[in-house]
Amino acid sequence: MNNIDTIIEHAEQNCKSHGSRLTTKRKQVLSLLVQTSKALSAYDLIDLFVKENGEKIPAMSVYRILDFLEAEHLVHKLKLANKYIACSHITCKHDHGVPQFLICSVCNVVKEITVNKSTINELNQSVEKAGFKLVSPQLEINCICNDCLATAA
Known part of the structure; x- marks a missing residue:
């Protein structure tokens, strides 16, 4: 069993434990996201789906699948880019804190990290002192990855 199969199997068990199903199309879309380190839009996924599976998938179906996968905590939506990335903790059984995303502004590789x-809590206090309410603690940080730094040097 390869790494992708293991990840999909864990995702399937996660869904079953919540009383939902990881259908074939959901597995196919999740597999596409797991296989890349870059965030993908719904239309990127449609193009990849055709290339990998030899069949078209409607945009509405992809959006519904992405909504499902996000609700099951299997993918994350990068709100600023309106793209999706597979959760790097699909196979874990414990809490990883709040996910944060480092996005290379050169090659678009995304790395998920967690923040204590x-x-x-400190950020939330600062937000409240400024007269706002924190809706989502997710941060998306523009960076340059070490590979791109080395190429530029």
Whole structure:
């Protein structure tokens, strides 16, 4: 069993434990996201789906699948880019804190990291002092990855 199969199997068990199903199309879309380190839009996924599976998939279906996968905590939506990335913790059984995303502005590779809850609590306090309410603690940080830095040097 390869790594992708293991990840999909864990995702399937996660869905079953919540009383939902990871259908064939959902598995196919999740597999496409797991196989890339870059965030993909729904239309990127449609193009890849055709290339990998030899069949078209309607945009509405992809959006519904992405909504389902996000609700099951299997993918994350990068709100600023309106793209999706597979959760790097699909095979874990424990809480990883608040996900944060480092996005290379050169090659678009995305790395998921976690931030301590105490840091998020401090951020929330700062937000409240400024007269706002934190809706989502997810941060998307523009960076340059080490590979791109090395290429530029």
